[in-house]
Amino acid sequence: MSMEKVKFGRSKVFFDPFNRRPGPIKKNMHYCPGCGHGILHKLIAEAIEHYGIQQDVAFIAPVGCAVFAYYYFNTGAISVPHGRAPAVGTGVGRANPEKFVISYQGDGDLAAIGFNEFIQAANRGEKMTIFFVNNTNYGMTGGQMAPTTLPGQKTTTTPFGRNPLTEGYPINVSSLINTLTSPVYIERVALTSTARIAAAKKAVYKGIENLRDRKGFSFIEVLAPCPINLRMTTEQLNDFIENKMTEFFPIGCVRDRSAETAVGELPPATIHEPAEVMAKLFPLRQEGGVADDFRNDSEIFNRELRIRMSGFGGQGILSLGHNFANMARLRNFNVSWMPSYGPEQRGGAASCAVILSRGVISNPMVDNNCDLLIALTQMALDKFGHQLSDNGILIYDRSAMSKPEVKGNQKVFGLDALAIANSVGNPKCANSVILGALAVILKKYAPLTEGDAADYDKVYREALTESFGSKPKVLEQNFAAFEAGKAAMAAEL
Amino acid sequence: MAKKHRIEISFDECKGCGRCLLACPKKLLAMGKEINKQGYTAVEVAEPTNCIGCGACFYQCPEPGAITIYEIVED
Numbered sequence: 001m002s003m004e005k006v007k008f009g010r011s012k013v014f015f016d017p018f019n020r021r022p023g024p025i026k027k028n029m030h031y032c033p034g035c036g037h038g039i040l041h042k043l044i045a046e047a048i049e050h051y052g053i054q055q056d057v058a059f060i061a062p063v064g065c066a067v068f069a070y071y072y073f074n075t076g077a078i079s080v081p082h083g084r085a086p087a088v089g090t091g092v093g094r095a096n097p098e099k100f101v102i103s104y105q106g107d108g109d110l111a112a113i114g115f116n117e118f119i120q121a122a123n124r125g126e127k128m129t130i131f132f133v134n135n136t137n138y139g140m141t142g143g144q145m146a147p148t149t150l151p152g153q154k155t156t157t158t159p160f161g162r163n164p165l166t167e168g169y170p171i172n173v174s175s176l177i178n179t180l181t182s183p184v185y186i187e188r189v190a191l192t193s194t195a196r197i198a199a200a201k202k203a204v205y206k207g208i209e210n211l212r213d214r215k216g217f218s219f220i221e222v223l224a225p226c227p228i229n230l231r232m233t234t235e236q237l238n239d240f241i242e243n244k245m246t247e248f249f250p251i252g253c254v255r256d257r258s259a260e261t262a263v264g265e266l267p268p269a270t271i272h273e274p275a276e277v278m279a280k281l282f283p284l285r286q287e288g289g290v291a292d293d294f295r296n297d298s299e300i301f302n303r304e305l306r307i308r309m310s311g312f313g314g315q316g317i318l319s320l321g322h323n324f325a326n327m328a329r330l331r332n333f334n335v336s337w338m339p340s341y342g343p344e345q346r347g348g349a350a351s352c353a354v355i356l357s358r359g360v361i362s363n364p365m366v367d368n369n370c371d372l373l374i375a376l377t378q379m380a381l382d383k384f385g386h387q388l389s390d391n392g393i394l395i396y397d398r399s400a401m402s403k404p405e406v407k408g409n410q411k412v413f414g415l416d417a418l419a420i421a422n423s424v425g426n427p428k429c430a431n432s433v434i435l436g437a438l439a440v441i442l443k444k445y446a447p448l449t450e451g452d453a454a455d456y457d458k459v460y461r462e463a464l465t466e467s468f469g470s471k472p473k474v475l476e477q478n479f480a481a482f483e484a485g486k487a488a489m490a491a492e493l
Numbered sequence: 494m495a496k497k498h499r500i501e502i503s504f505d506e507c508k509g510c511g512r513c514l515l516a517c518p519k520k521l522l523a524m525g526k527e528i529n530k531q532g533y534t535a536v537e538v539a540e541p542t543n544c545i546g547c548g549a550c551f552y553q554c555p556e557p558g559a560i561t562i563y564e565i566v567e568d
Binding site for chain 1: 498499503505506508509510511512515516531533546547548549551552553554555556557558559560561562563564565566567
């Protein structure tokens with residue numbers, strides 16, 4: 001009696017039949033005859049089976065010939081946009097640290113459109129294994145030039161052959177990522193002779209083993225045959241890969257730190273509680289504010305107040321507006337703060353629009369009927385002066401311009417804000433000088449009630465403490481500047 | 494005594510690329526004459542008896558189940 005047992009046969013990691021594949025053919029893959037993808041798929045399937053991780057694999061295949069890998073692999077699988085597999089793989093791996101991420105990409109995908117995603121994932125040492133199929137052309141779209149196309153090689157987009165002077169040289173991806181610190185394992189293999197395929201199998205096994213042991217980033221570049229687009233027979237392809245491709249893509253192990261890399265622990269969860277993030281980003285430095293039903297009782301607060309602050313970048317204009325908006329927020333106003341500035345951190349024009357209201361602010365823009373305009377440069381005044389309402393208040397920096405013209409009932413106040421700030425020891429405090437002067441002006445002309453005038457000083461300190469509570473010296477200087485601004489404006493009036 | 498093996502090629506799963514023909518160390522395989530239901534000329538086993546079960550053809554084949562190699566176990 002004799003019995004037969006399967007020695008080499010269809011892997012159990014493949015669906016059987018391929019029910020996800022549309023059409024009548026359910027046993028075959030869609031690849032062209034002689035394609036390297038099928039050979040590599042079989043090696044990967046066998047390795048997944050060997051290491052027993054089938055149930056936890058996330059197999060990610062982006063657009064390209066292998067985009068339908070989910071027809072075949074009976075594992076978790078995601079098809080993703082062209083080049084984005086390492087980015088999606090990063091997300092999958094971090095959200096599901098107990099899973100095993102395999103990214104399967106071609107050369108147009110990995111070395112061209114998705115190169116950034118790829119190299120950043122490699123640099124971060126994401127715990128994934130990437131299979132990179134290098135067949136020197138864009139296979140799925142009909143054999144266009146890829147970053148890996150050899151010099152002189154004819155493709156549909158390089159009909160005279162790739163010219164290195166205009167199209168550059170082939171990108172050697174394995175060598176490129178060998179300059180990074182994080183990758184654990186980098187090897188280049190070829191799907192040509194039986195011996196080469198045996199070596200490829202070993203590399204695929206190591207890549208999957210590293211994945212199972214969570215050792216980090218493994219990268220296997222596979223020189224693969226593309227008989228249809230390259231218009232070659234198997235013999236010609238083997239010769240092309242062995243003799244032409246290896247000139248630019250030498251076969252062999254580029255790096256193997258698998259042995260000295262410890263078997264990885266599951267990474268700690270990196271998802272933080274929202275409250276924890278808020279506390280980190282916006283630490284509560286003091287208990288400011290008032291009861292929910294508090295209302296300042298001055299008449300002026302019963303309508304929407306529209307304010308424009310402007311100057312050049314670096315004068316603290318945006319902070320001035322931000323502090324003022326914060327003060328109003330701490331007294332139960334609805335506020336909007338809308339900055340506008342150039343790309344430069346210093347210089348250029350900067351302005352911000354602040355609106356405070358007891359009702360809903362339907363539009364945060366201030367371009368007319370401005371109640372309060374603060375202009376620290378002539379340019380700012382020229383630009384925004386016309387927006388001031390006939391009953392508005394203008395505060396300008398006296399050192400920067402002569403007294404502006406007055407229209408209607410406008411009230412105009414000059415101030416040497418920068419000089420005063422310098423006198424308390426910090427030119428950056430000019431905005432506190434202005435807020436101090438504003439206290440005096442508002443009290444007299446808004447006008448504010450006695451209670452609200454006192455509350456203004458109090459809420460100023462609350463708002464500043466919220467911003468600078470961790471820097472006592474800055475806080476101290478600002479308080480001094482505020483008092484100096486008040487004194488200077490009181491002397492003027 | 495050396496183990497015996499048997500190679501089986503699924504007629505309708507073969508795409509006729511011929512990679513296995515080149516790889517077989519015993520040259521047991523040959524391109525067939527008939528066209529299968531996918532429209533390819535399939536490879537056939539010309540000499541079924543001398544398979545050594547090396548698996549070279551299996552790993553060269555891009556199709557998951559076109560080639561199966563059995564080991565014959567004698568009782």
